[in-house]
Amino acid sequence: MNELPLISIITVNYNGTEITDQFLNSLLQITYKNIEVFVVDNASSTSPDVLKEKYPFIHLIKSKNNVGFAAGNNLGIREAKGKYFFLLNNDTEVAPNFLEPIVELMESNENIGIASSKLLYYSKPNIIQYAGHIGINVYTGRGFVVGFMDTDSEKYNTSYYTELAHGAAMMISRNALNKIGLMAELFFLYYEEIDFCERIKQAGFQIWYCGHSVVYHKESMTTGKSSPLKTYYLTRNRLIYSRRNTKGFQHLACVLFFIFISFPKGALQLLFKREFALLGAFVRGVFWNFRGNDIYYNEGVIYNDF
Numbered sequence: 001m002n003e004l005p006l007i008s009i010i011t012v013n014y015n016g017t018e019i020t021d022q023f024l025n026s027l028l029q030i031t032y033k034n035i036e037v038f039v040v041d042n043a044s045s046t047s048p049d050v051l052k053e054k055y056p057f058i059h060l061i062k063s064k065n066n067v068g069f070a071a072g073n074n075l076g077i078r079e080a081k082g083k084y085f086f087l088l089n090n091d092t093e094v095a096p097n098f099l100e101p102i103v104e105l106m107e108s109n110e111n112i113g114i115a116s117s118k119l120l121y122y123s124k125p126n127i128i129q130y131a132g133h134i135g136i137n138v139y140t141g142r143g144f145v146v147g148f149m150d151t152d153s154e155k156y157n158t159s160y161y162t163e164l165a166h167g168a169a170m171m172i173s174r175n176a177l178n179k180i181g182l183m184a185e186l187f188f189l190y191y192e193e194i195d196f197c198e199r200i201k202q203a204g205f206q207i208w209y210c211g212h213s214v215v216y217h218k219e220s221m222t223t224g225k226s227s228p229l230k231t232y233y234l235t236r237n238r239l240i241y242s243r244r245n246t247k248g249f250q251h252l253a254c255v256l257f258f259i260f261i262s263f264p265k266g267a268l269q270l271l272f273k274r275e276f277a278l279l280g281a282f283v284r285g286v287f288w289n290f291r292g293n294d295i296y297y298n299e300g301v302i303y304n305d306f
Contacts, residue, residue, distance in 0.1 A: 004034040005107065007099060007171075008082030011090045012072035014042040017050060019218065020090040024055045032099035038076035039090075042066040068188035069167070070196075077182060085177065087193075089168040091218040093122060101212035102171055105159050113176030113205025114197060116165040117213035118156060129217055131156045132209040135163030136194065139253040141242050141262070143194075146209070162209045163201075167193030169215040176205045184244075186295060190230070191237035198245050228281035235266075235285025240295050 009027065013020045020039065027037060040061045041048040052060045061075050073087050084106055088094070102115050119130035131147030143164070147156055170193060180203045183196045197207055242254045263286060270279040 004032065005083035005103065006081060007032070007035045007084050007086055007103065008038065008076070008080030009035055009086045009088060010038045010040065010073055010076035010080065011088050012040045012042060012069055012076075013044060013048055013051070013090050014066060014072075015044045015046065016090055017044070017046060017048060020048075020051060021054065023088070023090045023092060024051065024058065026093035028055075029096045030094060030099060031097050032103065035099070036080065036082060038080060040072045040076045042068070042072050068185065069190075070183040070187055070192035071185040074182040074185065077177070083174055084171050085174065086171045087167065087169075088215070089217065092168055093216045093218075095214040095216075098213045098215060101159075102210040105208060105210050105213075106171060106173060109206070109208075110173075110175065111204070111206050112208050113173055113200040113203070114165045115159075115171045115208045115210050115213075116162070117169040117171075117215040118152075118209070118211050119166055119169060119215055119217045120152060122216040122218045125216055126152050128152050128156060129219070130166040130168075130209075131211065132160065132162035133164035133166070136241070136245075138246050138250040140257045141238055141254045157211045159208055159210045159212070162207055164194055164197045165207050168217050169213075173205075176200055176203065179203050179205075186293075187233075187237050187240065189233040189237075191234075191241045195241050195244060226275075226278065228277045231278045232281035232285045235282050236288045237285075239286065239289040243289065243295050 011020065011023060024037070036059065037057060038059045038061060039048065039051055040063060042063050043066045048060060048062065052058060059079065061079060063072065063075060077085050084103065098117060102117060105115055106112050116130065118128065121127045121129055128147040128150050130145055133146060134144050136143040146162065180199045183192045187195065200207060239258065242251065246254050266282055267279060270282060
C-alpha cells in the first residue's frame with residue numbers, strides 16, 4: 001500500500017477505567033501509525049478524564065446517559081474520519097502488528113464490508129474464542145463459532161469468508177456503513193453486531209475472518225460472566241434478532257423451538273441451580289418481546305430497560 005488508510009479505533013467505556021487504561025496502553029505498542037482513537041464513555045460513575053490526561057491522543061466522548069454498546073459505538077462513528085472503523089471492546093488488548101493484515105485484507109476487496117480479527121482468550125492466549133462463525137440457524141436461533149475453545153494452530157492463520165463477525169474486534173468499511181447506516185440501538189447490549197452483519201450481507205457485502213490479526217479478549221469484564229444483566233439482554237435480544245431477521249415459516253419454526261425447547265430448558269437449568277436472580281432476568285427478557293415494543297426503531301430512545 002502506497003498510503004496507509006486512516007483507521008478509526010472506537011471503544012466504549014462504562015465504569016471500566018482500569019481495563020480501558022490497559023487497552024489503550026496496548027495500542028501504544030502497535031506498528032500501524034495512521035490511526036485515531038475514540039473512547040466513548042457511557043456515563044460512568046467515575047470521571048473518565050484520567051484517561052484523556054494519561055493518553056492525550058484519544059478523542060474522549062462523554063455520553064450523558066448509558067446508551068449501551070451499539071449507541072455508544074455509533075457516537076464514535078459519527079465523529080470518526082477514517083476509511084475504516086475498528087470497533088474494539090475495552091476489555092481487549094491487541095498484538096502489536098494486529099492492524100496491518102486486516103487493513104490489507106479490507107483493501108484487497110472492496111466487497112468486504114466487515115472483517116474480524118482472531119480472538120484469543122487473554123488468560124489462555126493459546127485458546128481460541130473466535131475464528132469465524134457459521135451463522136445463526138434460522139429455524140432454531142442457535143449459532144456456532146468456528147474454533148471455539150480449540151488450541152490455536154496454523155489452520156487458523158489464514159483469512160476466509162465467514163457468516164458473522166465478532167463485536168469485540170470488528171472492522172467496518174465506511175463504504176458499507178454509508179449504504180446501510182449505523183447499528184440498531186434498540187439492542188443496547190448483545191446481538192447488535194449479529195443483526196448488523198445480516199444487514200451488511202443483505203446489502204451485498206461480505207464478512208471475513210483475518211487470522212493474522214490477533215486480539216486478546218478478557219471476556220465479560222463489564223457485565224460479569226453470569227450476571228442478571230447479561231442474562232436479560234442475551235435472552236431479550238435473541239428474540240429481537242429472530243423477529244427482525246426471519247419471516248414466514250422460518251420465524252414460526254424459530255418461535256416454536258424457543259417456546260418448547262429453549263425456554264423450558266433454560267428456565268429449568270436455572271431453577272435447579274437455584275439461580276433465582278438469573279431466572280428472573282431470563283423470564284423478563286422473554287416477556288419484553290410480548291409487550292408490543294417496536295423492534296425496528298433504531299435511534300432516539302435509550303433502551304436500558306433492565
